[in-house]
Amino acid sequence: MNFFNIYLEKIKKSTIKNKKKLDFKENQILNKIIVETPPDNFDCDLSTNIALILAKKTNKNPKIIAEKIKAILIHEIKHFSSIDIAGPGFLNIKLSNEAWFYVIKNIEKNKKNFGSNKKNHKYNIEFVSANPTGPLHIGHCRGAIFGDVLSNLLKFNGNKVTKEFYINDYGKQINDFSKSIYFRLKEIKFNTKFPSDETLYPGSYIIDISKKILNDEPDINLENFDKIKNKLKKQGLKYSMDLIKLDLKNLGITHDKFFSETTLVKNKSVEKVIKILKKKNLIEEGYLDPPKGEDNKNWKKVKRLIFKSSLFGDDTNRALTKNDNTWTYFANDLAYHSNKVSRKYDYLINILGADHAGYIRRISSAVNALSKKENILICKVCQLVKLIKNGQPYKMSKRKGDFIEIKDVLNEVGKDSLRFMMLSRSNDAELDFDFNKVLEKNKENPVFYVQYCYARINSLYTSLKINPKSMNKLTGLKFNPNDYEYKLLRKIIEWPKIVELSVKKLEPHRIPFYLYELVTIFHSYWSKGNEDSKFKFIVNGKIKNELTFKIFQLITIILKNAMHILDVSLPKKM
């Protein structure tokens, strides 16, 4: 229910009906027409560029065309009460009272769905997918929150979404992880020193995991690592995933599906995909060139299996087997994405960290080779988070084991602030995460500013002792808004458009920005009464104008819907 689209269609319809008068033939030339919110300094509700577009296509003077269209629209569209021509030929439209009643009624009717554009696609969103070798750190949480909110947003817009976590439980890292547990176990049992080996994980959580394993099996035989390797891997993985799931839960995130990489290898999924690609002549046995960047010690010129990803725009072809003839990460990922393709989603979305952006070409090539649909895979990259504490950059080192865990941040700043803050920036831009700022409870911390609006509205209900639900039954409502109420209404009708745009561009950060703008007008209005009694909305303990409360109710609807998407709380009292 996007009001701008509704009026766009009406405008188009009327224009096409009057084709001859306006002297054009092809309806397509109306494709670029938009209906949008006019700049603040114009006292009108909608604005359209139709005259400019039409003038360009028919080589006419835009102002003359504008006059013609104005006459047509004002005659044909009852919801338009007046139209001004401004600037180079914009039509600035004011909606009639009838139109505003229609808008208000419509929002109240849709309520929880107000803003939803009722699409019906099937999405798979893969996000977090952190290595299961320990708890999450602050760097993970941007992508985690981004993915979660994007899922909520798509669901709100009527789609079906599967939230998926790919467990990288295969390969070298998980081996190093089990070895680290092995040495910690020896350290605990026999007091042997934990080796200073760069490949091992030093973090203290390894000690905790080791203790748990020891608790399960106090008599575990530690003579030979290789003999208990698989056991340690399995147990370590389990406890590690417990840590990750707990972190996610505290962030308010639950995945629908956890997909294990090892499973793919075990049930020969990789071989199966390679067979398919071989038939398409996309696999070859051969040699690859050495890497272009820094020298790599492990690089060897060996005949190996190669995927011809350069046919799909990748810089180079990609290896599927390692030196020891096991599968590369990419080979397994190929199988994983083949699996996702076979599950018949309309879109596959991968949320990646900036350090994995270089991987996109490769995996997109693979999916394009595997799927009949074009560009079914969309990769969204979250840029880095820079931590700042007391005005200083705060560096983490995973190798030393001194990184900031999500649970510590949550303890300090809370889920609401963390989620809101992580979304208060475009995913394409780096984000400064300032510990001092998120702890502040004022305007500089936008989450409080937004929540405060809801709390203020609710305080009205309590102080006036009215039940907000009874407000639905208002009769004899008059449409006589003051300047602030007009501003609010104009902002309110933007909400579905914000949702639509956020979905289209997969950019949930637009929602916090919108909320901030909306509540700014509200807070302005609230305070205006102090200065000018004309703007007081309560007189002698009674509501002055029912429309005011109607508008506040519409704000409440939006706040609830939006904060539900963000999964940030909305307390009635603060």
Place this chain on the structure above:
RNA sequence: GCGCCCUUAGCUCAGUUGGAUAGAGCAUCGGUUUUCUAAACCGAGGGUCGUAGGUUCGAAUCCUUCAGGGCGCGCCA
């Protein structure tokens, strides 16, 4: 060397896929509380939208050039 992202007010950032006088917050300066929540509000100053070209009625937005910053360039995951 190559690829991706960024560059907008002193600082941190928005900017509705090409529109009107480029917007917020912070910081600075100055104001507002016997009043529906001051966790708030109002006002002022502050801009060559990194650079140089191009596309057109019209560019922060699209194309090209160059510069600066970040991330990556495995047969690690």
